Amino acid sequence: MHLTIARLRIWIVALGVVLVAVLAIFLSYARYKAHRIVSDLPGKLGLQIARTSDSYTLSQTGKNGHTAFTIKASKAIQFKDGDHYTLNDVVITLFGAQGDRRDRIAGSEFNLDQKTGIVSAQGEVQIDLESADSTGDRGGKDRPVTATTEAVHVVTSGLIFNQKTQLATTQQFVDFKTPKFSGHATGASYDVQKGLLVLDTKVELSATRDGNPILLHASHAEFLRTSMQAFLLNPLTDYQTDHASSDESIVYFRKDGSADHIDAQGHVHMTTDGGQDMTARAAKILLDPKSQLQRAEVSGGINFISSPTASNASPHQMHGNAVEATVEFGPNGTLHHAQARNAVSFVDQLRGLNGDPQGSATRELRAAQVDVDFSQTSDGHSIADKVLAAGGAAAVLHTIPSKGAAQNTTVKGDQLLATLQNGKAITSLHGTGHTSVLDVSPANATNLSTGDVLQVNFVPQAAGRNPPAQAKPPAAPQPAGLASSTASSEIDSTIQEGNVTITQTPAAGASASAPTHATAHRAEYSAASQLLRLTGSPRIDDGTSDLAATSIDYHRDTSIANATGNVKATYLQPKSGQAASTATPSGFAGQGPTHVISNDAILDQAHGQAIFRGQARLWQGGNSVAAPIIELHRNPETLKAYSDGATPGAVSTVIATASGPQHPASVFRVRSRDLFYTDADHKAVFTGTVATEDASGVVHCDQAEVFLASTGPAPKNPGAADSGQSRIDHIIATGHVVLQQPGRRGTGERLLYTAQDGKFVLTGTSSVPPHLYDQIHGNVSGDALSFNSQDDSVSVTGGRSKAVTDTRTAK
Numbered sequence: 001m002h003l004t005i006a007r008l009r010i011w012i013v014a015l016g017v018v019l020v021a022v023l024a025i026f027l028s029y030a031r032y033k034a035h036r037i038v039s040d041l042p043g044k045l046g047l048q049i050a051r052t053s054d055s056y057t058l059s060q061t062g063k064n065g066h067t068a069f070t071i072k073a074s075k076a077i078q079f080k081d082g083d084h085y086t087l088n089d090v091v092i093t094l095f096g097a098q099g100d101r102r103d104r105i106a107g108s109e110f111n112l113d114q115k116t117g118i119v120s121a122q123g124e125v126q127i128d129l130e131s132a133d134s135t136g137d138r139g140g141k142d143r144p145v146t147a148t149t150e151a152v153h154v155v156t157s158g159l160i161f162n163q164k165t166q167l168a169t170t171q172q173f174v175d176f177k178t179p180k181f182s183g184h185a186t187g188a189s190y191d192v193q194k195g196l197l198v199l200d201t202k203v204e205l206s207a208t209r210d211g212n213p214i215l216l217h218a219s220h221a222e223f224l225r226t227s228m229q230a231f232l233l234n235p236l237t238d239y240q241t242d243h244a245s246s247d248e249s250i251v252y253f254r255k256d257g258s259a260d261h262i263d264a265q266g267h268v269h270m271t272t273d274g275g276q277d278m279t280a281r282a283a284k285i286l287l288d289p290k291s292q293l294q295r296a297e298v299s300g301g302i303n304f305i306s307s308p309t310a311s312n313a314s315p316h317q318m319h320g321n322a323v324e325a326t327v328e329f330g331p332n333g334t335l336h337h338a339q340a341r342n343a344v345s346f347v348d349q350l351r352g353l354n355g356d357p358q359g360s361a362t363r364e365l366r367a368a369q370v371d372v373d374f375s376q377t378s379d380g381h382s383i384a385d386k387v388l389a390a391g392g393a394a395a396v397l398h399t400i401p402s403k404g405a406a407q408n409t410t411v412k413g414d415q416l417l418a419t420l421q422n423g424k425a426i427t428s429l430h431g432t433g434h435t436s437v438l439d440v441s442p443a444n445a446t447n448l449s450t451g452d453v454l455q456v457n458f459v460p461q462a463a464g465r466n467p468p469a470q471a472k473p474p475a476a477p478q479p480a481g482l483a484s485s486t487a488s489s490e491i492d493s494t495i496q497e498g499n500v501t502i503t504q505t506p507a508a509g510a511s512a513s514a515p516t517h518a519t520a521h522r523a524e525y526s527a528a529s530q531l532l533r534l535t536g537s538p539r540i541d542d543g544t545s546d547l548a549a550t551s552i553d554y555h556r557d558t559s560i561a562n563a564t565g566n567v568k569a570t571y572l573q574p575k576s577g578q579a580a581s582t583a584t585p586s587g588f589a590g591q592g593p594t595h596v597i598s599n600d601a602i603l604d605q606a607h608g609q610a611i612f613r614g615q616a617r618l619w620q621g622g623n624s625v626a627a628p629i630i631e632l633h634r635n636p637e638t639l640k641a642y643s644d645g646a647t648p649g650a651v652s653t654v655i656a657t658a659s660g661p662q663h664p665a666s667v668f669r670v671r672s673r674d675l676f677y678t679d680a681d682h683k684a685v686f687t688g689t690v691a692t693e694d695a696s697g698v699v700h701c702d703q704a705e706v707f708l709a710s711t712g713p714a715p716k717n718p719g720a721a722d723s724g725q726s727r728i729d730h731i732i733a734t735g736h737v738v739l740q741q742p743g744r745r746g747t748g749e750r751l752l753y754t755a756q757d758g759k760f761v762l763t764g765t766s767s768v769p770p771h772l773y774d775q776i777h778g779n780v781s782g783d784a785l786s787f788n789s790q791d792d793s794v795s796v797t798g799g800r801s802k803a804v805t806d807t808r809t810a811k
Contacts, residue, residue: 056087058112060163068166069094069192071119073110083115092119092161094168094192103192104128105159105168117163127154153177156188166192174199181207181214185221195225203232214239228253235264244270246283254289261286268298278304292332299324302340320346322370335374335382344370344389358402363426367393367416387418395429397491405442409491412436413454421460429456435496443507449523452498459492459527494525500534514543520552530556546570547603559606567612569596594620596630608634616641622656622667623726625675637679648689651675655684655706657728657755668728669693670704682708682729692733697742699751702735730754737762739787743775746785760787772796 056076060068073087092105107125112118129152158172169189176183187200203218220233230251237244247266254260262285270278281300288294305319323342330336346365353359368391375385389395393416397409414433421427435454439447502518521536532554534540539548540561550565563569571594599614609632612618616630618639627641628650643650649671656667673688684706686692692699709729731753739746739762748762748770762785764770772780772794783798 056085067095069163071110071112083113085112085114086110087112090121094166105161107159119161119163121157121159124155124157125159127156128152129154168192171200181205183216197223197225212240228255241272242270243272244268256289258289259287259291276304276306278302293329295329296327297324298327317349317351318347320344330376334376337374338372340370340372342368344368346370353399353401356401356403360400362396362398364396364398365389365394365416365418366396367391383422384420387420389416389418390414393431407442408440410436410438411454411456412438426458427460428458430454431456437494437496441507445507446505447502448505449496449500449502451496451500451523453496455495456491457493492527494523496523497521500536516540516542532556544572546572547601549601559604561601561603561605563601563603565599567596567598567601569601569610569612570594571596592621594618596632598630613644619654621726622654624654625651626653627651627675639675639677639679641675643673648673649691651686653684653686655708655726655728657726666695668706670706672704684708690733692731697744698740699733700736700738700740701733701751703733705732705734707731728755730756741787744772744787746770746772746787748785758788761785762787 054075056073057070058072059070070093071087072091072093074089075087077086077088079085087110088108090105090107090110092110094103094105105121105125105127107121107123109122111120111122154174154176156170156172156174159168159170161168167189171187174185174188183203183205185199185201185203189198189200190196199218199221201219203216203221205214205216207214207216215238217236218232218234222231223229224231230253232249232251233247235246235249246264246268249262249264251262252260262283264283264285266281268280268283270276280298280302282298284297284299285293286295286297301321301323302325303319303321305317307317322340322344325338325340327335327339328337344365344367348363350361350363353361365387367389369389371388371390372384373386373388374382376382391414393413395411395416395418397411398406399409400406411429411431413431413435415431417430417432418426419428419430431454433452434450435452436448436450437454437456441447498521500518500520500523502516502520502523504516504518506515518534518538518540520534520538522534524533524535525531534552534554535550537548538550538552539546540552541547547561547563547567547569549563549567551563553562553564555561573591573593596610596612596616596618598612598616601610601612603610612630612632614628615626616628617624617626618630618632618641619625625639625641628643628645629641631640632638633640641651641653651670651672651674653670653672653675654667655670670686670690670692672686672690675684675686677684686704686706687702690699690701690704692701692704707729709727731751733751733753734749737746737748737751739748739751739760746762748764749768750763752761752763753759762770762772763783769781769783770785772785774780774794780794780796782796784796786795786797787793788795
C-alpha cells in the first residue's frame, strides 16, 4: 500500500513539475516564434537600392484602435521597386489584440516586403516574451522590456513574420530561457492575434525543483494564450529517479500565469528506479497559485507494481489495481490522503517469515473503496499511516512456510481499518459490520468466525529482514473457532465481539466428521499463549456435546478447554455411523442425552476426558450423580465421582431402574465417598461409608458394586415402560454390611442382591457369621441368610446343625 501511494505521489509531483515547465516553455516558444518571424522576413531580395535612410519606423493599428506591432530599425535600405527594404539593427514590438501584451523581437538584419507584409530575419534573432502577469494596455507605447517584465528569452533563426496574418514562423532550431527553466525545439509558429504558440517537434525543457533537475520531452507542444491552455503530445518527464509519460497532456493556467490544473490522457505511465511502476488511462492534477500539488484524480483503470531492485532490496513486492483514485496533498506537495475506488485490490508479497527466511507470505486487500491517510516523517517524506477499506472489504493472508503446509486466512468486514508501521507492515486490523475470519487448513479443514466487531493485531516487524520467531509455533490441534484467525504466523492476537459465531468443519474423512459450532459475545485469541477465550454466554456444540459457561478458555497447543462459572454440558448419544465425542460419558448404560452442571470444568479433547468441579451433578433420564468432582473418560469409558476431602457421603447417586418381568420399576439411591463406573463392564463401584436405599430398605457397607444390564436402543415410544433407562442386574455389598428393612435388620460382611428373582443373600465370616433380627421370629443366624423381596421369605443355610430353615414373615 505504501509503495503504491508513494509511486502515485512521485508520478503526480513529476507530472506537475513537467506541466508547469511546459507552460513556461509554451510562453517562451510563442514569443520566440514571433521573434523568429520578424527575423526571417528581412532576407535579402537581391533588388537594387533606391534609397538609404538612417532610421526606419513602421507601425500598424488594429480594428479596435490598439497598435498591433511596431518595427524600428537604425538603418533602412529601400530598393527601386519601392516595396522591398533591408533593415538593420531591427526591433519589432508585438502587442496583443487588446494591447494587453508586448513582446520584443530583435535582429541585426531583416528583409521587408511592404507589398506582402512579410518580414524575414537574416541570421540570429533574439526574442523577449513578456510574462503573463505583466499585463495592461500599452497604448502602443514602445517602452523597453525590463528584467522585471521579461518572462522568456528566445534565440532562433530563419524567422518569418507576416504583418497581415500576424503569424511568426520558423523551421529552425529554437532555444529559450526563463529565470526558472530553459529548453529548445525544432520549428515553431506564433499567432500574435490568437496568442497561439506551436512548437513543432523535438520539444525539450529543463528546470530544477528543490535543487533537483527536471527534464521534459514532447513530440509536439501548443499554447493558447487567450484560454491559457497548453497542449503536449507524448510528454515524457524525468525527475530524479522518476519517469512520467502520457499520450497527451493539457495544462490550464490562471490569468496570472500560474498553472491551475493538468489533464493527462492515454497511457499515463510512471516509473522509478526504485522498482515502482504505475499506469492509468487518465489523470487530472489540481495545483495551487504557487504551482504546488493540491489534488490528483486518476481514472480509467489504475495498475501498479513495486518490485525490489539492487538499490531497494526490500523483502516486499506489491501490486494492485483500481478503476479510479483521488490523491490529496498537504503543504509543500506532501501526501495527505488517497482514495482508490471500484474493484480495488492491493497485494503485498513478503519474502521471509518470522524465523523462517525461506518462507513467504502474501497479503491481499480487496474492497469497493480504500482510503489511505499519510503522516510526515522528520525528513519531510510521506508514509502511509492508516488504510480504511469499505464495501465488501476483505484481507486475504496466505502463508507458505519453507517446511510444512501453507495456511490461508481471510478477514472480512463492512469496513476494515489497517494501521501500518513505517508505511509498509500492518500492525493492526480493525473490522466493523459483519466481520468474519475464515481459515482453510492444508487438509481443507475450515474454521469460520463471525461477529460485529473484529480486532487483529500482527506480530511487530523487527528491523532486520527476518524478524525473530514467535515463542510458540501453531500446534496441530485446531480450536473450535478463532484458531482460524491465527493460521498466519504473522498474526499475534485477535478479538471479536458482538454476536460471535464460530464454525469449525473438519477435513473430509476426519474421525470427527461433524462440524463444531460456538457462540459468544466476545472471543479473544493470543498466539503467544495459544489461548482462545470465549465470554458472554459462550456455548460450544460439536454435534454430540454442548458446553456452556460464564467463560470458556481453549488452549490450542494442548486442546484443553477450561470452563468457568455456571458450567452446563450435554452429551448426546452418537447417531449411527457418527463418531462419538471425545468426552461422551456412558450414562450408566442408559439411553438419551447426558447432562452435567458444575462451577468449573476442564475438558481435555486430546486425551478424551472431562473434569467437572464444584457442586457437580450429572444426570441421564432418571439417573444422576452429584459430587464435588466428576470425571468422564473416553478410553476406556469411565465415570469417577469423588470429594476433594474426606467428607463422608459427598457423592450422591440415583439410578432409576427399569421395570422387568419379576419386579416393578424403582429408584436406587447411593451415598458414598467415591464412585467409579466402567461402561465396558456396566459396573459401578461405590466406596467409603456407602449407604444404598431403595423401596425395600437401606444397606450400609464399606463398598458396593452395582452391575447394570443395558436395555439396548431406546424404544420408538419414549413414554413406554422400560424406555431405554438403566436396569440393575445384581449388587454386591461388602465390609460391615448392615441391612435395614421394615421389621428386619441384618448384619454381615457380604450381601448379594439379584434383580432377576429379587433375592438377597447375606453372608459373613467363620468368626462373625451373618445375623438377622426379625420382629416376629427374633434373631436368626447361619452361614448364609437369604431374603426374597417378592414374598418376604427368609432362608437360613448352615450353622451348627447345617439345617435349612424357611421363615415367612408377615407382610
